[in-house]
Amino acid sequence: MSKEMQELQKQWHSVMQTIHSNSNVVAFMNSRVGQYLDEHPFVALSLLVFLAVSAIPVAFFLIFVVVTAIVACMGVIVMEGVVISVGGIALLCVLCGLGLLSLAVSGVLSICYVALSALLNYLYTPNSLVKKQEANGSSLLLSSPPVLDPSNKNIKGE
Numbered sequence: 001m002s003k004e005m006q007e008l009q010k011q012w013h014s015v016m017q018t019i020h021s022n023s024n025v026v027a028f029m030n031s032r033v034g035q036y037l038d039e040h041p042f043v044a045l046s047l048l049v050f051l052a053v054s055a056i057p058v059a060f061f062l063i064f065v066v067v068t069a070i071v072a073c074m075g076v077i078v079m080e081g082v083v084i085s086v087g088g089i090a091l092l093c094v095l096c097g098l099g100l101l102s103l104a105v106s107g108v109l110s111i112c113y114v115a116l117s118a119l120l121n122y123l124y125t126p127n128s129l130v131k132k133q134e135a136n137g138s139s140l141l142l143s144s145p146p147v148l149d150p151s152n153k154n155i156k157g158e
Helices: 002-020 023-029 032-039 041-123 127-136
Strands: none
Touching (some): 002 023, 032 041
8 A cells, every 4th residue: 555655646746846847837936926825825725725616606607697698699689680570560551551641642632633623714714705605606625726737738828
């Protein structure tokens, strides 16, 4: 059993030698904090135990933060999709309503134009012209001015 302990002790010394020969460890041990911890082993041990014990809660907290951020991003994407879909459907409904409203307004305006045009034509037609045409027995639609056609060969004065 002593041979196994000596073997284990040799391996431990080689590991410690590797750690002490690392350039980062040498730089830390030459710093003020490293020298303080070297002079106060109880503080160094307490710090080491605190770091080892606090690693698990810190890891759980970081995992919680990452999972929460991922779920929040997915939720935002889903909510954005829902909001855009509802907004698109609302826009489609509003545009269809505006189209129907514009058709109705243009129909009413067209009817008003035709009615007012006919009313104004009837009211502001000179009475003498109407009486003369009624005496001749012709209507307003049949009395139109003659069309002048330059290609007409039947011109007086030839």
